[in-house]
Amino acid sequence: MAELFDPSKTEAPTQHRRDQAREEGQVANSTDFSSSVVLLAGLAALAFTAHQCGGEMLDFVSNHLSRAGWNVELHPDQVTGIFSGLFSKFLGMLGFILALTFVTATAAGAMQVGFQLTPQLLAINWERLSPMRGWSRLMSVSGTVKGLVTLVKFVVVFAVAYVVFKLRARQIGGLQEMTLAATVAQAWRMVMHLALTVAGTLAILGLVDYVWQLWRLEQSLRMSRQEVKEEMKREEGDPQVKLRVRKLQREAATKRMILDVPKATVVVTNPTHLAVALRYDKGEGAAPKVIAKGADFVAAKIVAAARKHGVPVLERKPVAQALFKAVKVGQEIPIALYHVVAEVLAYVYKLRAG
Numbered sequence: 001m002a003e004l005f006d007p008s009k010t011e012a013p014t015q016h017r018r019d020q021a022r023e024e025g026q027v028a029n030s031t032d033f034s035s036s037v038v039l040l041a042g043l044a045a046l047a048f049t050a051h052q053c054g055g056e057m058l059d060f061v062s063n064h065l066s067r068a069g070w071n072v073e074l075h076p077d078q079v080t081g082i083f084s085g086l087f088s089k090f091l092g093m094l095g096f097i098l099a100l101t102f103v104t105a106t107a108a109g110a111m112q113v114g115f116q117l118t119p120q121l122l123a124i125n126w127e128r129l130s131p132m133r134g135w136s137r138l139m140s141v142s143g144t145v146k147g148l149v150t151l152v153k154f155v156v157v158f159a160v161a162y163v164v165f166k167l168r169a170r171q172i173g174g175l176q177e178m179t180l181a182a183t184v185a186q187a188w189r190m191v192m193h194l195a196l197t198v199a200g201t202l203a204i205l206g207l208v209d210y211v212w213q214l215w216r217l218e219q220s221l222r223m224s225r226q227e228v229k230e231e232m233k234r235e236e237g238d239p240q241v242k243l244r245v246r247k248l249q250r251e252a253a254t255k256r257m258i259l260d261v262p263k264a265t266v267v268v269t270n271p272t273h274l275a276v277a278l279r280y281d282k283g284e285g286a287a288p289k290v291i292a293k294g295a296d297f298v299a300a301k302i303v304a305a306a307r308k309h310g311v312p313v314l315e316r317k318p319v320a321q322a323l324f325k326a327v328k329v330g331q332e333i334p335i336a337l338y339h340v341v342a343e344v345l346a347y348v349y350k351l352r353a354g
Contacts, residue, residue, distance in 0.1 A: 013221035027113040028214040033206030034108040040199040041104035045097045047192045257292035262309035266348045271315040275299035276323040287332040
């Protein structure tokens, strides 16, 4: 159990760690809870169906005996028919109880671990079959704890049974004053009450055991900070590499913009911090389009490329700021900027005409 309290495991397990553990069969599962729930369901079904089934069996025998006559010796075929009928009714009751317990066992397992096939657990693991490993596991701290837990469960169940008997002591003492039929019925009710109480107690203990198994699994899956970092690198890639890739992508995008600057109609600047290159061609679209934009160093490169290729460069601070914030590269300008951009284009056309 030392691995549960490893001081280096300070981080909660990631989803990938949980999924990997689940694929390997590491899930929170309490066999005590499953078996106690199955026992409780079976006893409950027996308690609710025994009276009706017993009555049907008695009526069945009484009818056959009344038809045969009470003072007439029964033929072997008649005896066989009676026992066959009783056996079929018993099988019907038993089949109902077994079906209910099967459904309950499936539901209890699904509630704890869900529906999942784990082929890894079907493979032969010779280490599990080793007697020495079984002995070492039995003599380990974990084995000692399990033994103490089993002892505590036995004490709790014994105490519950004792309390039930103590509360029923007067009724048990009064059985001798009843008729045989009443005594059998009362004894059956007391036995079923005791059995259901014990099964309910075991179910509660099983639920506590499941919570413990869930906590233990969570602790065993905890990770150190270094393990979390390594897993993030495996899942998302090295952060340094990702930064390098993003930088290269930005540089490539900037180069493409600079190559489009000679196609611009005008470049609007801030004058030094921002630069936006606009292109307007009636055959390409209804409104001017931003084909390049940038700030600081990129803005200087845009301006240099524009001047090199004879593209007009105008200082219009409000227009440059509005275009830089509102329009992405490759988009047409919004209607709200039509008027100010039209003034800029008119000025450029006037310069060209002059």
